[in-house]
Amino acid sequence: MSFTRLPETVKTTPTPFNVAVPESAILELKTLLKFAKVAPPTYESSRPDANYGVTRDWIQKAKAEWETFDWRKIEAHINAFPQYKIPITNTDGASYNIHFLALFSEKPDAVPIMMLHGWPGSFLEFLPILGILSTRYTSATLPYHIIVPSLPGYAFSDPPPLDRNFNLQDVARLLNSLMAQLGFDQYVVQGGDIGSQTARILVAEHANCKAIHMNFCYMTEPPNFDTSSLTASDNDILERRDWFLRSASAYAFEHATRPSTLSFVLSSSPLALLAWIGEKFMDWTDEDPPMTTILESVSLYWFTDTISTSFYPYRNTTPVDKNHIDLSNNPKWHITKPFGYSAFPKEILQSPRRWIETTGKLDFYREHDKGGHFAAIERPETLLKDLEDFVSQVWSGV
Known part of the structure; x- marks a missing residue:
């Protein structure tokens, strides 16, 4: 190389x-996705403008694509670079x-x-x-x-x-x-x-x-x-x-103040993790990224089981924490x-x-x-x- x-x-x-993600981990993910329950439709999840978070239509589409997602292809691409x-x-x-x-x-x-x-x-x-x-x-x-x-x-x-x-x-x-x-x-x-x-x-x-x-x-x-x-x-x-501070920053305060609770939620369900991370990729980009871009990132967090250990910087940098640094x-x-x-x-x-x-x-x-x-x-x-x-x-x- x-x-x-x-x-x-x-x-x-x-x-x-x-x-090199074990094949058993990939099978487990696909099984959990297959049986994952999608929340019933609500006024908020039915709005096409997604002003209240990801829509039910989007999560259903993303779930279906993730069930057939080729992680090995992503893995090969990553391994093409020296690590x-x-x-x-x-x-x-x-x-x-x-x-x-x-x-x-x-x-x-x-x-x-x-x-x-x-x-x-x-x-x-x-x-x-x-x-x-x-x-x-x-x-x-x-x-x-x-x-x-x-x-x-x-x-x-x-x-x-x-x-x-x-x-x-x-x-x-x-x-x-x-x-x-x-x-x-x-x-x-x-x-x-x-x-x-x-x-x-x-x-x-x-x-x-x-x-x-x-x-x-x-x-x-x-x-x-x-x-x-x-x-x-x-x-x-x-x-x-x-707009962000008023309507889209609640996640950061949750990361800073209740990271333990959130880690149990997101580590137990790939669908929950997909919604939590997918929302950010949709909200924070100039143009909606390809679904592959979102799924490879969510897959990496899932396979490495690191969502729970990724929250700690927010306690350090979010003003709601008394020990934060400016x-x-x-x-x-x-x-x-x-x-x-x-x-x-x-x-x-x-x-x-x-x-x-x-x-x-x-x-x-x-x-x-x-x-x-x-x-x-x-x-x-x-x-x-x-x-x-x-x-x-x-x-x-x-």
Whole structure:
């Protein structure tokens, strides 16, 4: 397989990994789906505008397609890219096996870039970008080392501990150590959703994280902000933001305040999981994604049994939790290193450029007319072009 030659500076050799879901797990899923009960029709579930969540028609169609879904085809696609696991020790002495995909370059001046997913995403978000790069370049010409980890508690990475709290600063420490163990003493981080929040911590707290590019920045209005400076585009952004906070954010408060209860519900029924995750893919995208995109993500959560361990970041970042951290307006998280941002119009919690500029010196900003929350899936060429242009602009000066 190409793109597998490790850097000469690697400190810990990762173990190659392939996805191999047992046939018994696939049979169990299909059996549970076959006998899963669909709720009776209601006024809310019958509305074609889906203003009250996924419709009954949609869930019936998705259920039928999932029953015949070819997971092995998805598995083969995933395994076409190099994957690894590596043990990383946290400051508490606990060791975590971190799963990651990688395209390693043979160029001595290749720029290390770590790309971080969010919820309900996974490493799957970045497969389109990995596909573009592996087609466009060879391992001898690839200008970057691309590292795509599964966050702890997601997919094939180890879950958070049972005996203590675990937050995004823990995640950042583990991922920074991952890059160090792979031999990278400086790197760029890119992220959306929870990945952007982890990225902000990385660039603020870890010296070898030299630059950050994000496509998500949830924040409250900056103190003493002059609202008269807002443009028509800014007001469109704030209107969608208001819609989300008013009508579509209840899931986040549930994740933050009752994750244990929710985990039992979603881990016991694939149909429940499909509704919970499928709704987000439908609501948060510019255009409805193909059903395959939704089903491969829901299948990954189901087969890895990780929905229950994917909620912990919400306790850290949602204001309803008294221990949450404000990653935007707190000077502790102000970005002082090269900072790039890509704005997509259907992002759920987009912030105006003038707000984002208060969180760091914004060296690169590009606004697009298409795309939503899952930019790496929806607009992979666009996001990749922005990232490449940002790296080209700032890397020589880090």
